[in-house]
Amino acid sequence: MKPETKFYGNVKKNIDQISWIRIENLAVPGTPDLLGYNNNGVFFTVELKYTKTNKITFSPHQIAFHVKHPENTFILVLDASCMIPKLYEGKKIRDLVACGLKLEPCSRGYDACGLTLESL
Numbered sequence: 001m002k003p004e005t006k007f008y009g010n011v012k013k014n015i016d017q018i019s020w021i022r023i024e025n026l027a028v029p030g031t032p033d034l035l036g037y038n039n040n041g042v043f044f045t046v047e048l049k050y051t052k053t054n055k056i057t058f059s060p061h062q063i064a065f066h067v068k069h070p071e072n073t074f075i076l077v078l079d080a081s082c083m084i085p086k087l088y089e090g091k092k093i094r095d096l097v098a099c100g101l102k103l104e105p106c107s108r109g110y111d112a113c114g115l116t117l118e119s120l
Contacts, residue, residue: 003050007078008033011048011085014110017118030061032073042120044072045090052080054100063097066090072120076113077101087113 011034012020018036023045025031032045047066049056056077066073073090079101086105088096095103107116 003078003080004033004048007048007050007085010078010110011046011076015114015117017114030059030063030065032062032065036117038118038120040118040120042072044074044117044120045069046117047073047075047090049075049077050080051077051101054102056096056100058093058097063093066093074117077105084109085113087116 008022018038021035021037023031023033023035032047034046034048036044036046038044047062051057056075066075070089070091075088075090075093075096077086077088078084079086085108086101087107088103088105092103107113
């Protein structure tokens with residue numbers, strides 16, 4: 001099983017207050033991995049990333065998506081060194097590309113990430 005597939009299973013299990021839809025889209029490159037819907041009736045997208053280093057790799061299409069859609073878009077990165085997910089706002093994607101995991105996330109850990117997404 002690929003690390004991002006396993007990561008998705010953990011997201012679904014640990015952030016269960018959100019209704020998740022996995023997006024498998026080959027027609028529109030750069031589309032995020034997940035569509036979420038919270039109890040406030042808010043839709044948002046989440047790009048899942050797994051990294052063993054400080055660097056996080058994005059395609060040009062993924063960067064363009066988050067630049068064009070800066071609101072209610074997120075990037076959830078699983079840091080393999082500590083297995084703790086870190087949530088970043090999509091509008092910070094350029095900073096995330098430049099700084100990697102040195103960039104301070106808006107939330108850290110499954111519980112905190114779930115609270116952030118539930119509060120939208």
